[in-house]
Amino acid sequence: MENIAITQEVKPPNTSKGPVKWLQDNLFNTWYNTILTCLALVFLFFVFKGGLTWIFTQAEWEVIPANLQILMIGPYPIEQAWRIWIVLCTLFVLLGLSAGVWKGLVLRISAAIAIFGLILLLIPLDVVKNSEAEYAVLEFNFNIIYLIFLKRTWLLGGLVLFIVTFFLGRDKNVLKRWVIGGWVLSLPYTMMVLHGFGENSVSTTHWGGLFLTLVLAAAGITMCFPLGVLLALGRRSQLPAIKWVSTIYIETIRGVPLITLLIMGSVLFPIFMPGDLQLDKVLRAELALILFSAAYMAENVRGGLQAVPQGQVEAAQAVGLTYPKTMLFIVLPQALRAVIPAIVGQFISLFKDTSLVTIIGLLDLLGIARSVLANPTWQGRYIEVYLFVAAIYFVFCYAMSYVSQKIEADLGVGKH
Amino acid sequence: MHHASNTMAQNSTNIPFYRDIRFLKVFFQILFLIGLILLAGFLYSNMLHGLRRQNLPLDLSFLSSEAGFGISEGIDYDPADSYLKAFWVGVVNTVKISIIGIIFATVFGFIFGIARLSSNWLIRNIAAVYVEIFRNIPLLLQIFFWAALTRALPMVTNSITISDSIVLNVRGIYLPTLERTPEFNTWLSYLFAGIILAIIVVFVLAAFRHFGRLSEVHHTDRPSFISDIIFGTKWAAAPTFLIVAIAGLFLTSEPPFVVNRPELQGFNYVGGMNFTPEFSALLIGLTVYTSAFIAEVVRSGIQAVVKGQREAARAVGLKESQVLRLIVIPQSIPIIVPPLTSQYLNLAKNSSLGTAIGYPELLHIGHTMMNQTGQSIPIFGMIMASYLIMSLTTSAFMNWYNYRITRIGRSS
Numbered sequence: 001m002e003n004i005a006i007t008q009e010v011k012p013p014n015t016s017k018g019p020v021k022w023l024q025d026n027l028f029n030t031w032y033n034t035i036l037t038c039l040a041l042v043f044l045f046f047v048f049k050g051g052l053t054w055i056f057t058q059a060e061w062e063v064i065p066a067n068l069q070i071l072m073i074g075p076y077p078i079e080q081a082w083r084i085w086i087v088l089c090t091l092f093v094l095l096g097l098s099a100g101v102w103k104g105l106v107l108r109i110s111a112a113i114a115i116f117g118l119i120l121l122l123i124p125l126d127v128v129k130n131s132e133a134e135y136a137v138l139e140f141n142f143n144i145i146y147l148i149f150l151k152r153t154w155l156l157g158g159l160v161l162f163i164v165t166f167f168l169g170r171d172k173n174v175l176k177r178w179v180i181g182g183w184v185l186s187l188p189y190t191m192m193v194l195h196g197f198g199e200n201s202v203s204t205t206h207w208g209g210l211f212l213t214l215v216l217a218a219a220g221i222t223m224c225f226p227l228g229v230l231l232a233l234g235r236r237s238q239l240p241a242i243k244w245v246s247t248i249y250i251e252t253i254r255g256v257p258l259i260t261l262l263i264m265g266s267v268l269f270p271i272f273m274p275g276d277l278q279l280d281k282v283l284r285a286e287l288a289l290i291l292f293s294a295a296y297m298a299e300n301v302r303g304g305l306q307a308v309p310q311g312q313v314e315a316a317q318a319v320g321l322t323y324p325k326t327m328l329f330i331v332l333p334q335a336l337r338a339v340i341p342a343i344v345g346q347f348i349s350l351f352k353d354t355s356l357v358t359i360i361g362l363l364d365l366l367g368i369a370r371s372v373l374a375n376p377t378w379q380g381r382y383i384e385v386y387l388f389v390a391a392i393y394f395v396f397c398y399a400m401s402y403v404s405q406k407i408e409a410d411l412g413v414g415k416h
Numbered sequence: 417m418h419h420a421s422n423t424m425a426q427n428s429t430n431i432p433f434y435r436d437i438r439f440l441k442v443f444f445q446i447l448f449l450i451g452l453i454l455l456a457g458f459l460y461s462n463m464l465h466g467l468r469r470q471n472l473p474l475d476l477s478f479l480s481s482e483a484g485f486g487i488s489e490g491i492d493y494d495p496a497d498s499y500l501k502a503f504w505v506g507v508v509n510t511v512k513i514s515i516i517g518i519i520f521a522t523v524f525g526f527i528f529g530i531a532r533l534s535s536n537w538l539i540r541n542i543a544a545v546y547v548e549i550f551r552n553i554p555l556l557l558q559i560f561f562w563a564a565l566t567r568a569l570p571m572v573t574n575s576i577t578i579s580d581s582i583v584l585n586v587r588g589i590y591l592p593t594l595e596r597t598p599e600f601n602t603w604l605s606y607l608f609a610g611i612i613l614a615i616i617v618v619f620v621l622a623a624f625r626h627f628g629r630l631s632e633v634h635h636t637d638r639p640s641f642i643s644d645i646i647f648g649t650k651w652a653a654a655p656t657f658l659i660v661a662i663a664g665l666f667l668t669s670e671p672p673f674v675v676n677r678p679e680l681q682g683f684n685y686v687g688g689m690n691f692t693p694e695f696s697a698l699l700i701g702l703t704v705y706t707s708a709f710i711a712e713v714v715r716s717g718i719q720a721v722v723k724g725q726r727e728a729a730r731a732v733g734l735k736e737s738q739v740l741r742l743i744v745i746p747q748s749i750p751i752i753v754p755p756l757t758s759q760y761l762n763l764a765k766n767s768s769l770g771t772a773i774g775y776p777e778l779l780h781i782g783h784t785m786m787n788q789t790g791q792s793i794p795i796f797g798m799i800m801a802s803y804l805i806m807s808l809t810t811s812a813f814m815n816w817y818n819y820r821i822t823r824i825g826r827s828s
Contacts, residue, residue, distance in 0.1 A: 026537035271466035397552035
């Protein structure tokens with residue numbers, strides 16, 4: 001057998017290209033692949049036929065435009081919606097400045113977000129009219145056209161601000177620390193603007209929809225990250241008391257489901273608080289989310305810490321850096337870079353986990369979708385509503401994982 | 417030398433205690449612990465106040481009193497049973513859905529994980545789309561979706577039946593089961609005979625092998641009789657046993673099993689196995705969601721086996737199936753097992769989402785008990801302890817398994 005192979009003439013590699021060649025190589029290269037291809041084609045035919053027939057002929061999509069506002073901002077009063085738009089415009093300003101100052105990956109990500117905004121501007125989802133939709137929007141005694149016009153104006157304003165600040169911030173390195181400061185302050189700023197003061201303030205009981213989901217996720221991500229780093233450092237600390245407390249905390253939290261923590265926050269928390277102190281429901285859920293995610297974040301960061309060679313720490317000590325400086329400037333930058341995919345994966349999990357607040361009665365995107373379905377007008381429209389909501393979750397999660405892949409490639413993780 | 421160490425000792429005594437690292441280490445830990453104890457004490461006193469306010473003394477005696485609420489599915493239970501029994505029903509339900517879910521998720525996860533590495537473009541991309549879609553949509557949303565679908569199934573009289581054996585209706589999913597007949601015991605004795613015969617065959621073959629080689633091999637190199645059985649002839653056991661077992665199927669006067677199909681009697685289906693709508697929805701949700709993650713674990717595990725290993729295997733002339741069986745899979749299993757374990761644990765913990773669609777699992781029953789008795793603190797303790805025990809035993813078992821296979825990998 002081997003002898004024959006040696007004497008056989010070896011053909012030059014096939015360099016021919018074209019669709020037929022591609023089909024041959026990728027779909028029909030062996031007999032079993034041919035069978036698999038045929039089966040897959042039959043499967044796809046039925047899936048697409050069934051799916052498309054349902055989407056275009058059987059589904060009743062009016063439920064989405066009629067409830068779009070509810071799905072987006074929940075019971076947030078429409079007269080106060082400008083607060084949300086102000087926050088969005090501020091974020092566009094920060095994004096534009098960051099894109100101009102840093103360029104590269106930051107520019108590409110912000111540009112993608114801006115393009116997404118532009119697409120939203122052009123989609124006529126909320127313009128679709130029918131009797132029920134009109135009724136749902138007119139309840140607020142506003143003119144539909146005026147409302148739609150207002151929404152477009154805000155969004156357009158945000159996009160214009162983005163472009164203007166991008167050109168303003170271009171190549172201005174001095175702006176860097178100001179922009180970072182701006183991002184740090186953006187969370188408390190957002191909360192203050194959204195909540196407001198005085199008689200016009202909007203209490204968190206009126207927060208809902210996609211807006212609440214995004215607030216929960218954003219606050220959760222920004223808070224659980226530093227807490228997770230601290231816990232990871234604590235678990236690797238040489239001080240036994242700190243090490244053991246961190247370890248017990250991490251393992252206990254990782255051993256129980258998030259929903260028990262959320263229910264605990266809503267049932268047990270009041271018992272453990274002094275006297276009449278009552279934290280609001282959203283804040284308690286947010287706390288449970290942060291405390292839960294931090295334990296997982298700690299484990300991811302710990303993986304990165306373990307990958308940093310001991311010599312780095314010793315070298316830092318040799319040049320006289322203190323423990324905080326060693327960690328902040330030497331160890332953590334290397335550790336975090338190694339585990340970016342895991343950290344972003346945790347952010348994605350946190351984003352999906354915000355949907356569990358539905359169970360304790362908050363009206364996040366999923367919760368509000370369920371309340372729409374509970375309305376007798378829209379009874380039985382659950383496939384349409386759930387598909388729409390699922391698409392929103394999917395876009396955000398997929399975008400995050402895509403960005404993480406890009407960051408990974410940009411930093412060359414695994415190549416050095 | 418002596419002088420130098422002397423000055424060092426002097427230096428260390430010169431450092432004021434508040435800058436001495438040894439002192440500071442102990443000091444900060446004590447400070448940290450004192451802070452922790454103060455916090456715990458604060459919470460404890462609040463708890464006592466809170467409980468007094470609600471007139472609810474901490475007391476475990478409620479566990480033995482009558483529960484009084486019904487549970488829609490699970491092991492034998494009556495509303496007159498105690499709270500402890502009700503809680504146990506929840507634990508069993510959680511374990512049940514977790515184990516079945518893990519089995520299904522593993523099967524589908526491996527199928528889709530391997531499909532993602534297929535040389536067939538279509539198969540590869542179908543698997544990729546499956547993984548990306550179901551990984552990026554919250555599990556709770558998926559479970560709600562499946563629950564809504566199972567609730568929208570037709571009424572009993574209009575049930576969907578598939579080849580007369582699988583029935584779908586609003587009361588759940590009915591599957592056929594195998595049931596024993598009186599002849600089963602006869603067949604059992606054939607199985608027993610099969611085991612004995614298999615042992616005899618293995619021993620006889622080993623004896624032939626052992627004594628047949630007496631003359632060939634020098635007696636000090638000769639493997640022992642036991643190792644002849646273990647390495648030489650144990651293969652004969654399984655076929656012998658199977659032949660006897662199958663022969664037994666034909667020799668019994670009637671088949672030892674009959675298929676028990678669900679059949680419509682009156683207004684309900686009887687017979688076979690019934691999965692309630694809640695159980696089915698939760699099972700589908702957990703399986704689909706977790707299998708997408710397991711597929712990624714499997715794919716990255718197989719891809720982590722360096723390319724050179726495959727190329728070397730092909731170079732020494734192994735067939736493609738042998739490359740997979742002998743080279744790739746043994747090396748990827750140790751990489752796959754740890755993340756697979758955490759996926760199993762996630763599935764078990766995620767089964768608590770069944771509470772949102774009314775599947776009577778641990779958390780759901782715990783919640784009902786809290787609402788009835790108001791004893792939220794001890795019940796929460798029980799719930800968390802149950803989850804922790806499940807997590808710890810699963811991870812202990814998987815760690816043991818991982819340790820075993822990595823050791824085999826190294827020794828051979």
